Amino acid sequence: MQILIAEDEQQIAESLKKNFRDEGFNAMIACDGEMALKLLDEIEFDLLLLDWRMPKLSGLDVCRTLRQKGIQIPIILLTALGDLSNKVEAFNAGADDYITKPFSFDEVLARINAVVRRYRLSKDIIEFEDFTLDLSRRLVITLDKKQIHLSDKEFDLLKFLVQKKGEIVSKEILCKNVWNLNFVPQTNICEATVKNLRKKLEEATGKKYIKTIYGEGYSLIAD
Amino acid sequence: MQILIAEDEQQIAESLKKNFRDEGFNAMIACDGEMALKLLDEIEFDLLLLDWRMPKLSGLDVCRTLRQKGIQIPIILLTALGDLSNKVEAFNAGADDYITKPFSFDEVLARINAVVRRYRLSKDIIEFEDFTLDLSRRLVITLDKKQIHLSDKEFDLLKFLVQKKGEIVSKEILCKNVWNLNFVPQTNICEATVKNLRKKLEEATGKKYIKTIYGEGYSLIAD
DNA sequence: ATAAAAAATGAAAAAATTTTCATGATTGTT
DNA sequence: AACAATCATGAAAATTTTTTCATTTTTTAT
Numbered sequence: 001m002q003i004l005i006a007e008d009e010q011q012i013a014e015s016l017k018k019n020f021r022d023e024g025f026n027a028m029i030a031c032d033g034e035m036a037l038k039l040l041d042e043i044e045f046d047l048l049l050l051d052w053r054m055p056k057l058s059g060l061d062v063c064r065t066l067r068q069k070g071i072q073i074p075i076i077l078l079t080a081l082g083d084l085s086n087k088v089e090a091f092n093a094g095a096d097d098y099i100t101k102p103f104s105f106d107e108v109l110a111r112i113n114a115v116v117r118r119y120r121l122s123k124d125i126i127e128f129e130d131f132t133l134d135l136s137r138r139l140v141i142t143l144d145k146k147q148i149h150l151s152d153k154e155f156d157l158l159k160f161l162v163q164k165k166g167e168i169v170s171k172e173i174l175c176k177n178v179w180n181l182n183f184v185p186q187t188n189i190c191e192a193t194v195k196n197l198r199k200k201l202e203e204a205t206g207k208k209y210i211k212t213i214y215g216e217g218y219s220l221i222a223d
Numbered sequence: 224m225q226i227l228i229a230e231d232e233q234q235i236a237e238s239l240k241k242n243f244r245d246e247g248f249n250a251m252i253a254c255d256g257e258m259a260l261k262l263l264d265e266i267e268f269d270l271l272l273l274d275w276r277m278p279k280l281s282g283l284d285v286c287r288t289l290r291q292k293g294i295q296i297p298i299i300l301l302t303a304l305g306d307l308s309n310k311v312e313a314f315n316a317g318a319d320d321y322i323t324k325p326f327s328f329d330e331v332l333a334r335i336n337a338v339v340r341r342y343r344l345s346k347d348i349i350e351f352e353d354f355t356l357d358l359s360r361r362l363v364i365t366l367d368k369k370q371i372h373l374s375d376k377e378f379d380l381l382k383f384l385v386q387k388k389g390e391i392v393s394k395e396i397l398c399k400n401v402w403n404l405n406f407v408p409q410t411n412i413c414e415a416t417v418k419n420l421r422k423k424l425e426e427a428t429g430k431k432y433i434k435t436i437y438g439e440g441y442s443l444i445a446d
Numbered sequence: 447a448t449a450a451a452a453a454a455t456g457a458a459a460a461a462a463t464t465t466t467c468a469t470g471a472t473t474g475t476t
Numbered sequence: 477a478a479c480a481a482t483c484a485t486g487a488a489a490a491t492t493t494t495t496t497c498a499t500t501t502t503t504t505a506t
Binding site: 138 | 347358359361375396399400
């Protein structure tokens with residue numbers, strides 16, 4: 001996960017970054033609001049941790065600007081003041097959550113998880129066991145945030161199986177949905193692609209996910 | 224936009240169709256529920272305007288049948304009866320919205336816009352001028368519903384430009400976001416890919432969309 | 447008008463993906 | 477156990493995509 005920390009107090013920013021690294025997250029620091037906007041414009045982040053008080057542009061301004069532009073990245077605002085009116089202001093500006101300083105890193109983690117989970121529901125992200133499919137970016141990410149590189153057909157096949165997880169999917173249906181064929185071809189395209197997908201999934205996770213049901217089809221199983 | 228009007232009262236149907244044409248939408252009329260289903264099966268529509276009371280199959284039946292088949296087209300139900308229980312029934316059957324007769328055409332337009340916007344947000348669909356990007360299926364569709372076949376890199380490039388439509392995007396930023404490079408390579412990968420993308424877009428739409436801003440970058444422009 | 451920098455282009459080379467084919471292994475049935 | 481059907485596999489062939497390179501064209505500044 002790629003996180004942008006927009007925070008002018010270097011100590012806090014660095015400490016967050018270090019903690020994130022230990023969690024396997026990749027964090028980058030912007031020391032003011034303008035820099036944050038610039039970085040967000042250039043690089044794709046999964047989450048923005050945004051300090052309220054910052055030089056040049058306040059966190060609130062950054063938040064409003066982003067939402068105005070239609071950018072939907074999850075945003076958590078950090079603030080030193082814990083009163084309710086700030087909270088309301090934060091949400092009105094388009095923040096997804098709100099943390100009061102001083103905070104523990106555990107709290108940050110918990111909030112991030114909640115916010116990101118909500119975000120995923122609204123986006124096209126499907127989780128299955130040890131990996132996550134990002135349908136719009138066509139990425140498969142493992143638990144340890146590594147990317148599994150799948151070819152187009154492999155991705156389509158996995159996507160279809162994940163969408164039908166547990167169910168048995170016949171080759172006929174696969175041909176329709178992955179190859180857009182209304183018949184099962186004479187060749188063994190399905191089997192060949194399944195084979196390659198299996199290999200990549202096992203290399204990445206060490207587990208066997210695609211089960212063959214003799215005479216019926218394939219099925220994606222948990223463990 | 225391709226609209227199907229399912230309405231047995233010819234006068235209403237024709238009036239709607241005429242109004243739609245003035246708005247630049249293409250509408251087709253089905254005079255009963257069965258005909259509506261048949262047309263929906265054969266032609267891709269963007270919206271279904273569905274009368275409640277119709278011969279053979281009622282609007283509600285059509286709605287339920289479509290949803291049962293997993294077809295997700297936005298549906299607006301038209302009804303002569305304005306009571307609340309109908310509204311609930313409509314939504315339960317899977318309609319997206321509900322208009323009570325008599326209605327003004329402005330109201331129809333407003334509801335259509337709202338429904339279609341919501342649908343697009345939920346589907347990760349971005350529109351730009353004469354084409355539409357379907358991010359989760361990685362498809363580019365022209366106004367006349369033809370598919371533009373783009374390679375992976377071409378799609379990523381177009382997607383990025385569409386997301387920044389109007390803005391100038393430097394090669395540096397493209398390299399970061401399309402090729403995941405933190406530098407501009409010595410070779411002219413960007414230019415070459417832009418060239419191929421331009422060719423395909425122009426072949427499909429006859430228009431030039433990607434403008435070069437000398438020394439600065441590229442920009443996707445309207446017309 | 448001219449030179450230098452930047453961008454466009456066509457074609458070739460390199461790399462990756464998709465598909466096919468021949469062969470071997472597995473499964474269910476009799 | 478034997479058979480037929482089904483599936484798995486490795487490797488080759490075919491196709492497509494990506495990248496590079498040499499050259500031409502365009503743009504900007506002088």
